[in-house]
Amino acid sequence: MEQRIQAAVSEIGTVLLGKERQVRLALCCLISGGHLLIEDLPGMGKTTLAHALARVFGLDFNRIQFTSDLLPADILGVSIFDQQSGRFNFHQGPIFRQMILADEINRTTPKTQSALLEAMEEGQVSVEGETRRLPSPFFVIATQNPVSLAGTFPLPESQLDRFLMRIGIGYPDPHAERQLLETAGERDRGELVRQQLNVNDLIEMRKAAATVGLSPQLLDYIQRLLARTRDSDDFHFGLSPRGGVAVVRATRTWALMEGRQHAIPEDVQAVLPAVVEHRLRSGSDGEGRSGPALAQRLLSEVDVF
Amino acid sequence: MDVNYQIPRLALLWVLAALLLVILPGMLRLPPLILLLVLGCMGWRLLIFSGRANYPGKLVKALIVFTALPLTVLQFRSQGVGLDAAVCLLILGVVFKLLEMQYKRDIVIVIVLAYVLTMIGFIYSQTIPSGVHALLAVAVITGALVSLNRDNARNNFRDNSRLAAQLVLQSVPLTLALFILVPRIAPLWTMPLPVPSNKTGVTDEMTPGDISSLGRSAELAFRVSFDGEAPSHDRLYWRGLVLDFFDGRTWRRGGSALLDYGMIRRYPSEYRGVRQGEPVDYDVIMEPTQQTWVYGMQLAEVTTGEIVQDRNYSLHSATPITQRLRYQLRSWSAFQTDLELPRALRSRALQMPDEDSNTRSALLARELRAASTDDRDYVARVLRHYREQPFFYTLNPPLLGEASIDEFLFQTREGFCEHYAGSFVYLMRAVGIPARVVVGYHGGEYNPFEDYTMVYQYNAHAWAEVWFEGEGWVRFDPTGAVAPERISQGVEAVFANQPGFMEDSGFSMMRFRDTQWLNTLRLRLDAIDYAWNRWVVSYDQDLQLEFLEDVFGEKARSSLLWALGLSTALIFSIAAFFLLRGGQRQLRDPVTRSYLALAVDLAVMGLPRRRGEGPLDYCARVSAERPELAAAMQTVTRLYVQLCYGEQGVGSEELRQEFRVTLQTLRLRVLSRARRAGLVAVSAFSRPQ
Numbered sequence: 001m002e003q004r005i006q007a008a009v010s011e012i013g014t015v016l017l018g019k020e021r022q023v024r025l026a027l028c029c030l031i032s033g034g035h036l037l038i039e040d041l042p043g044m045g046k047t048t049l050a051h052a053l054a055r056v057f058g059l060d061f062n063r064i065q066f067t068s069d070l071l072p073a074d075i076l077g078v079s080i081f082d083q084q085s086g087r088f089n090f091h092q093g094p095i096f097r098q099m100i101l102a103d104e105i106n107r108t109t110p111k112t113q114s115a116l117l118e119a120m121e122e123g124q125v126s127v128e129g130e131t132r133r134l135p136s137p138f139f140v141i142a143t144q145n146p147v148s149l150a151g152t153f154p155l156p157e158s159q160l161d162r163f164l165m166r167i168g169i170g171y172p173d174p175h176a177e178r179q180l181l182e183t184a185g186e187r188d189r190g191e192l193v194r195q196q197l198n199v200n201d202l203i204e205m206r207k208a209a210a211t212v213g214l215s216p217q218l219l220d221y222i223q224r225l226l227a228r229t230r231d232s233d234d235f236h237f238g239l240s241p242r243g244g245v246a247v248v249r250a251t252r253t254w255a256l257m258e259g260r261q262h263a264i265p266e267d268v269q270a271v272l273p274a275v276v277e278h279r280l281r282s283g284s285d286g287e288g289r290s291g292p293a294l295a296q297r298l299l300s301e302v303d304v305f
Numbered sequence: 306m307d308v309n310y311q312i313p314r315l316a317l318l319w320v321l322a323a324l325l326l327v328i329l330p331g332m333l334r335l336p337p338l339i340l341l342l343v344l345g346c347m348g349w350r351l352l353i354f355s356g357r358a359n360y361p362g363k364l365v366k367a368l369i370v371f372t373a374l375p376l377t378v379l380q381f382r383s384q385g386v387g388l389d390a391a392v393c394l395l396i397l398g399v400v401f402k403l404l405e406m407q408y409k410r411d412i413v414i415v416i417v418l419a420y421v422l423t424m425i426g427f428i429y430s431q432t433i434p435s436g437v438h439a440l441l442a443v444a445v446i447t448g449a450l451v452s453l454n455r456d457n458a459r460n461n462f463r464d465n466s467r468l469a470a471q472l473v474l475q476s477v478p479l480t481l482a483l484f485i486l487v488p489r490i491a492p493l494w495t496m497p498l499p500v501p502s503n504k505t506g507v508t509d510e511m512t513p514g515d516i517s518s519l520g521r522s523a524e525l526a527f528r529v530s531f532d533g534e535a536p537s538h539d540r541l542y543w544r545g546l547v548l549d550f551f552d553g554r555t556w557r558r559g560g561s562a563l564l565d566y567g568m569i570r571r572y573p574s575e576y577r578g579v580r581q582g583e584p585v586d587y588d589v590i591m592e593p594t595q596q597t598w599v600y601g602m603q604l605a606e607v608t609t610g611e612i613v614q615d616r617n618y619s620l621h622s623a624t625p626i627t628q629r630l631r632y633q634l635r636s637w638s639a640f641q642t643d644l645e646l647p648r649a650l651r652s653r654a655l656q657m658p659d660e661d662s663n664t665r666s667a668l669l670a671r672e673l674r675a676a677s678t679d680d681r682d683y684v685a686r687v688l689r690h691y692r693e694q695p696f697f698y699t700l701n702p703p704l705l706g707e708a709s710i711d712e713f714l715f716q717t718r719e720g721f722c723e724h725y726a727g728s729f730v731y732l733m734r735a736v737g738i739p740a741r742v743v744v745g746y747h748g749g750e751y752n753p754f755e756d757y758t759m760v761y762q763y764n765a766h767a768w769a770e771v772w773f774e775g776e777g778w779v780r781f782d783p784t785g786a787v788a789p790e791r792i793s794q795g796v797e798a799v800f801a802n803q804p805g806f807m808e809d810s811g812f813s814m815m816r817f818r819d820t821q822w823l824n825t826l827r828l829r830l831d832a833i834d835y836a837w838n839r840w841v842v843s844y845d846q847d848l849q850l851e852f853l854e855d856v857f858g859e860k861a862r863s864s865l866l867w868a869l870g871l872s873t874a875l876i877f878s879i880a881a882f883f884l885l886r887g888g889q890r891q892l893r894d895p896v897t898r899s900y901l902a903l904a905v906d907l908a909v910m911g912l913p914r915r916r917g918e919g920p921l922d923y924c925a926r927v928s929a930e931r932p933e934l935a936a937a938m939q940t941v942t943r944l945y946v947q948l949c950y951g952e953q954g955v956g957s958e959e960l961r962q963e964f965r966v967t968l969q970t971l972r973l974r975v976l977s978r979a980r981r982a983g984l985v986a987v988s989a990f991s992r993p994q
Binding site: 213215217218261262263264265266269299300301302303304305 | 894897900901915916917918919920921922946947949950951952
């Protein structure tokens, strides 16, 4: 299983050069059954990553570009009167796919955002008083641009909490960038990714991850981390229990991806920044821009045994 | 600016109020210019607060500081660099800090300084009102501290005052316990106390009119409490100084300083006086006089206090009395002093003015002496002369000219006690009988509420001592011959309606002593003040020991030390327990403990485990730095991770064994390497970093 995951990582690596760590985190997030928030500048490869992830699992995929005039019905679907049958027929919206790329999620109104978020949390949508199940698995990969905030509706904490991880992609290193420039225009990159895994693999992995052992010492360590966010003045507020559960889920998957049957502190440390950064806010920071430094500080201030 | 470092607005008002309250009693001591500067700075701060002025710039600040310094020096130039100047500089420093305080850090400094200023107040005054003031000031300063540390939502005047009052009240029992129990240690240095220029009380000169002017003052001189019953009023002679040099107008202390100030212990025992009758023990608390002499009854023996006795049996303190002084004395109901009068003393007791114009008085003396059988008879005749001639005892005697004795004895015949004492001694000396003037106080008012006697300035008195062969010095009071009720009932009874009596005391409560309830109130207030002085202000090492012996029995000192030591140890061990418990709970697992010990060993080699570093990361780092240890380190780490984070209880005993062995081997290697490199395992007990 480890090899297959590695194969998937390499496969995505052919289109998103030199970003193995981010790819692994994204895969970890999907295997853990969580939704992913990618936050970075335009043109950094957010969409490419999302495409590649979809293709490598062979999931059917849809992209929704969020704009300020997007309405919930545009995502969820509408019932249209069929004159021939004399009935209302429900036309599914773009959300009825296994994987959704919600591009620029913070550009749309809270109303539309919350429609998506209900789908994310419940795995179902309510349209016109009728609850409709979404396909399983159901993933949302949302992207947002952290810099130009004019005319946006930033996601509130409660909604950020729905995402298992938030990752950035960052500029490529010089070597990868050189390679990228050389091969520019030769490919439609997302399309090149071949399927490596299927839905059954995903379900299998998810089951395997659930069996990854967590020793009392490791749980103590996670608890110390959580307690630190609540006790220390560095943090505006502490992590929620849901945040704690998210850390455990991601840790298990990461240990599995590393080929271990038991999680170790390094697994926690690998996933922690991505899992908690968007859930934390510095005690002296009203803007919530200090996530990465905070997670690093948290890790360097809590003892591992 | 970060909101967390800003000063809450309410806190600023609190601090200003606290500072004003603290400085208030000291304001009168500040020179007017400095006071103006202080108030100006506070006003400026208020303007900044209300947004009507800005913080002073660097230049202005420098200007203020560099004018204030020379100004202070200039203002205090005459008094020298002493406590007053230092306190003034401190106050200036605090108000200047007001002007530049922008952050919480600054305001904390001001608050701490306000506490210090409150304490400094006690150097100047230790009365009940100043105690109450200090308590109030501490409460307001604490309120400022509370207000500073509260977030804006709950920062309101009522809650802050309530919390501050609670805190202060809670601290009262602790303060009391500390006050009673903490050992009093003699100060390592003494404070150069400010010396008020106006000396009060009886002086070491007596010119007609001096003592009668004291009659105008109702200020307290001292308070006495007797062990057992107080002597009757006519025996309450509080002896001050002996004046034996007369220049025709003024009586002074004569003789050499050596004779006066030498401690009586240096003299042979026959000069120390013969004690007879019952001993009387009493305890005196004296008001500051700025003089060195203190008061006691005849032939007093000092039992406690820094008091010495001179050759004339007067009592002296080593330094001027600038603060209330407490001492204990023992006198005897009967006594004889100087049965043998040395020649030096005799000549001093017979000294007459060089240019004596009191011829009529001398003539009178010789006539009376010729008519009497012996010296005692002569004294009786002189006293009878005072009684039978129309002498008048008054607080407002007419002024006397050159031949003061003659004028008093034959013309005015109106005088206060100094006139009678002075002329009486003159008449003795004129016929060769050794005599001298004694000044001090007589009488006192009994306060039933605390069982003590109050002696006021208007109790000041002068009398005479005459030496007889075989009897020594005998006290005679010629005033008693003229106004017997002065001696038996006190000066108040004589002068109550005479103009001038207690005239300088304004609306003193003394003047309303005829109103029953006011008089009771006055006595009650004085009793409280007395108790405060006796039990609080003069609570020193001896009193503390006495008190503790009452409570704990004989071994008070050692049990006090034990109690202090044990309670301190208890407090610290409780604190230590709570501090250390957190860390120790997680170290119970022996595997973790030995792994951490390895990390400590590696720290000696310069490879400490970083905080928050996982075992695999640490292993990788150690392996990279010390390739020779890599294999063993990896094995140990693998086993550790398996034991600590792997499936619990699977083949654990063997794993444990293997882990122990490999770890021990690795630690030995590490330590031997470290020793070879000359490093010492100093950090064996330190916590892993």
